[in-house]
Amino acid sequence: MEMLRKIFSKSSILIPLVAIILGLIVGAIAMLAGGYNPILAYSSLLDKLFSTPYNLGEAIRAITPLIFTGLAVSFAFRTGLFNIGVEGQFVMGMTGATIIGVLLDLPWYIHAPLAIITGAVFGGLWAGIAGYLKAKRGVNEVISSIMLNWIALFLSNFIVAKFLVEKGQQKSMTVHESAMVKIDWLIKLTDNARMHWGTIIAIVCVIVFYIVLWRTKQGYELRAVGHNPDAALYAGMNVNVTMVKSMFISGVFAGLGGVFEILGVFGNQTVMAASPGYGFDGIAVALLGGNTPIGVLLGAVLFGGLSYGSAGMSFGAGVPPEVVRIVIGAVIFFVASHGLVKWFLKPFLNKRASKRKEAA
Template sequence: MDTTKKIFNKSSLLVPLVSIVLGLIIGAIAMLAGGYNPILAYTSLFERLFGSPYHMGEAIRAITPLIFTGIAVAFAFRTGLFNIGVEGQFVMGMTGATLIGVLLDLPWYIHGPLAIVTGALFGGLWAGIVGFLKATRGVNEVISSIMLNWTALYLANYIVAAFLLEPGQQKSRPIHASALMHIDWLIELMDRARMHWGTLIALLGVGVFYLLLWRTKQGYELRAVGHNPDAALYAGMNVNRTIVKSMMISGVFAGLGGVFEVLGVFGNQTIMAASPGYGFDGIAVALLGGNTPVGVLLASILFGGLSYGSSGMSFGAGVPSEIVRIVIGSVIFFVAAHGIVKYMLKPFMQKRSADKRKEAA
């Protein structure tokens, strides 16, 4: 490895920071071309994010489901699978938690945990269908999982309409208070922002992602099957069972994201005309984060912060939503295309390397 590469590795924060700045510059150019003030727009974005405890809390609330779905996609990637069905697993997690939250009335120390576990299992089993089809029939997981997204949406709508519907409404009956996951003292502290236990569980999920894949025998098998199924089979590993297991674990993470949307944010489930979109956003988050635990966390903060703060650009600077999406897309592009950024920084890094050699001499 040459000196320039070593400097890049030591300055690992430089590339993503420069990527974000470049994305914001491209966004500013787009706003100037449309006749809008980029300084006012970006000021409005940061005021939206940090201007009050309420907005800070709501930004955290918007980031939380992206952590879950980002982990779900990244986990599958790390085991050689492309779980594009995280959206459907997210919806099934919502549905499982809503069923328990509405139909049962139990003490809080049973009701809440039962709803969480049920929603997670719904997500895991829904992903398990994809793993089973791949393991037993060789069905490509991209095709089966994306088709199951639509199946999950319509099945969830049917369950709500047939068993849980609030009379005269297009949503389920309210989830019993004993199953809700609000953090009341933090809600008061954050000026009524919708804070819930899902944020803490999401952070724990990042740790579980790392420990499971890189610190356990099971994680080694999951990664080995993903890297080379034939070699794993030769080594005595049960490849088919591992594929199903990997998809189910990925689905559990996705299902948990859906669980806390209904138990921690809305308190009911609506009949949806379209999927929430968190699963597809999770694909972008996983790719931005390099399918690593810390990377997914940071990418979730970036993506969720930009998405929530972008409304401030619309209200505070009159920037239309189309240009706001250009800004977000530009930042994501440069963060994802870090090779371009490294190429742009290479002359600077080479000069810095030469200066260090002169100093050493």
């Protein structure tokens, strides 16, 4: 409960909230400079998100992978590692799920769980490579994980094109229906939006993140190694194993994000010219969420909502989607610039401090 109180404390909520408002203001200024109406643009964005059950369902679908990648980045960061290779782990999760979904034909109660677990393990193992290099060879995980992003992309393309490809197409064969994880009743409720079990599992992962890090002995060791590896080693903890374990768990979160894009949304994997981008957006989500599980969930809702709603800004107000990226970039800038946000909040904070003195 102490952790939850910290998450929902005034200071932890106020700074991201002010950062979001400042980001929206910067976006409005950019629109005005381009000759667009910011009020119409933002109202069109909200209309796109909430106008129909289909749009709401698709917005939730767009938010789901960002929860997974945000959790992946946050988990590693909480344990003293910067996992910038979430993009590659996401892609490997897609590939693992596609392999099982295409090549095997099993009963649904075996096929779908096996595909999910395989994709998660693929993502975990891919992150584990960077963790192993860090633990055994001292290789900076930022460098190794960035390089592994590209290796994952091209390895995935090779596997799809060589072993899984649909003849005459630049994509894999369709995953068997027994491996798909769509929620039929929710799809009907949202007018055929692509709703799937990944959204529910993402919420479960938010809870698991909190329990593992703050309610288990293993989580204490993970955080201890992240705070001070030398002190953790002196206390008898196996620092090297803990680093690899931390990266593996982080990769599992990222891999799950890729799994549900295949099994819940697309049903096949294409030969990609570039990575999907969810891993890099996950860094922004984690930053906005303060590397807390609830914060990541809320950050994913904001980023996913802005990304999906940008189409409404384009059609309703003629604003190009790139302006949404300006808003997101501005929000990230203000979240990262705590000193600048606190400068905006200084009059309010000083007033509150003076009231406390008077009350004392």
